[in-house]
Amino acid sequence: MTLSKSQTRIINAMDDVSLSNWRDWRWQIRHCIRDLETFEDLLGIELSEGQRKAFSKTVEKFPMSITPYYLSLISVEDYENDPVFKQSFPSPAELQVTRYDMSDPLSEDKDSPVEGVTHRYPDRVLLLVSNVCSMYCRHCTRKRRVGDRDFIPDKETIGKGIDYIRRTPQVRDVLMSGGDPFLLSDEYLDWILSELRAIDHVEVIRIGTRTPVVLPYRITENLVNVLKKHHPLWINTHFNHPCELTESSRAVLARLADAGIPLGNQSVLLAGVNDCPRIMRKLVHKLAYNRVRPYYLYQCDLSEGLSHFRTPIGKGIEILESLIGHTSGFCVPTYVIDAPGGGGKIPVMPNYLVSWSTNKVVLRNYEGVICSYKEPDSYEPYFCDRDCEKCDLQLKLDDADEQKALGIEKLLADHDRTIALVPATNERLSRRNNDE
Numbered sequence: 001m002t003l004s005k006s007q008t009r010i011i012n013a014m015d016d017v018s019l020s021n022w023r024d025w026r027w028q029i030r031h032c033i034r035d036l037e038t039f040e041d042l043l044g045i046e047l048s049e050g051q052r053k054a055f056s057k058t059v060e061k062f063p064m065s066i067t068p069y070y071l072s073l074i075s076v077e078d079y080e081n082d083p084v085f086k087q088s089f090p091s092p093a094e095l096q097v098t099r100y101d102m103s104d105p106l107s108e109d110k111d112s113p114v115e116g117v118t119h120r121y122p123d124r125v126l127l128l129v130s131n132v133c134s135m136y137c138r139h140c141t142r143k144r145r146v147g148d149r150d151f152i153p154d155k156e157t158i159g160k161g162i163d164y165i166r167r168t169p170q171v172r173d174v175l176m177s178g179g180d181p182f183l184l185s186d187e188y189l190d191w192i193l194s195e196l197r198a199i200d201h202v203e204v205i206r207i208g209t210r211t212p213v214v215l216p217y218r219i220t221e222n223l224v225n226v227l228k229k230h231h232p233l234w235i236n237t238h239f240n241h242p243c244e245l246t247e248s249s250r251a252v253l254a255r256l257a258d259a260g261i262p263l264g265n266q267s268v269l270l271a272g273v274n275d276c277p278r279i280m281r282k283l284v285h286k287l288a289y290n291r292v293r294p295y296y297l298y299q300c301d302l303s304e305g306l307s308h309f310r311t312p313i314g315k316g317i318e319i320l321e322s323l324i325g326h327t328s329g330f331c332v333p334t335y336v337i338d339a340p341g342g343g344g345k346i347p348v349m350p351n352y353l354v355s356w357s358t359n360k361v362v363l364r365n366y367e368g369v370i371c372s373y374k375e376p377d378s379y380e381p382y383f384c385d386r387d388c389e390k391c392d393l394q395l396k397l398d399d400a401d402e403q404k405a406l407g408i409e410k411l412l413a414d415h416d417r418t419i420a421l422v423p424a425t426n427e428r429l430s431r432r433n434n435d436e
Contacts, residue, residue: 004246007072010042014068022068025211025218029134029183033066039089042068043076054092062305064090065136070214073243083241083273087138093308094138105302106141107342116153116161120344123172127161129153129192130179134215139268139309141301141338152184155191162195169201177208182218186226193230205230208266210238212249212256219252224259236264236295241274242282250290257291264295267333269316270309271300277322284323284331294333299348302340313337313348321350325366 003011003019011017014031021027033039036055040046047055066088073084104110108118108126118126131151133140165171174196181189196202211218227233235256239245257263265287267274274280284294297319300310316335323332336345354362354370359377364370383393410418422429 058090094305101304132183172203175206182211206234216248216252263292266296268298297333299337
């Protein structure tokens, strides 16, 4: 894997750095860029006095932390318009708090039955296992926590969340988030996953991480071997722009996919970063090519300090119109608004249902072609009385039985109690049945 010119320049500008420790994720964390002087020195740029003053005011409330790897992706020639720069470097616009902004717009804290758990949806919970991120994204929905003391909850604290899940049988899906779960050690992550996997009613474990984007060196072979032990496991990452899919990122996505881990991506629609149909189309195509399914496109939340990133919802609809029908269906993410107040994700889609009557609907396709679809004149379920609470029908919800024996095999199989095979036309059997 070759280094870019920018990475080589940064390595040369840093003290006591080699190729091996550049690719060491712990070294990257220890050398995160947190001050303006280091930022300027490593990129070889010099900000104006006004920019310096604005920076100082902004980081008092929302600190900066950028991994050397992610810093190396900034295009120095036009850094102020660079999508990586905008996602990582503090902007004075973050201090513009509107009357609609909230510190906790999704009411995660209010929907927390125990520390570290948010239980909003009926069958799934959010388990916060870390307060540490590899970098501070400027558009973070949990911006209220940026600058808090970085810490990893101890086993007792995380154990309380796991115990809540253990005592709540309707929970079948656990999403691990933070911070970033992959900032935990392999051993600690293995312990958490083992505890969750031991709960019978937990069917699926998901992990949300941005390390493939900002710290791909974290996805080591050893980490992947730990993850493989706990299938079924899903990973959602967070690419916002096609330029983030570098050679290093693509390599670790392949490593995860080759381990049998389904990958999804959650993008945030950000003004000046990816609010362009051409950019988003390129992003979803690059994701799909690297075996990552575009999962969600988020409308930017009403968190404090994010108003300069927010677009009209119409911009998201425009982007979906440029994708639906124009590319593969699995390349189209679901555009959602995470409802303020904790209402959960609300899909927002273009309207393809033009009108309808009692037995016909009028639809339009992505080209604008309008057609009608004839509905049945009458529809009555043939066997269902719609009384679900008293349902005693055999719905065949379980796996089909693959162990059905046929013919002589039935007589030889220990699991089958058949002792004789009698032709249906046997007269003796017919007389016996008639006598009964």
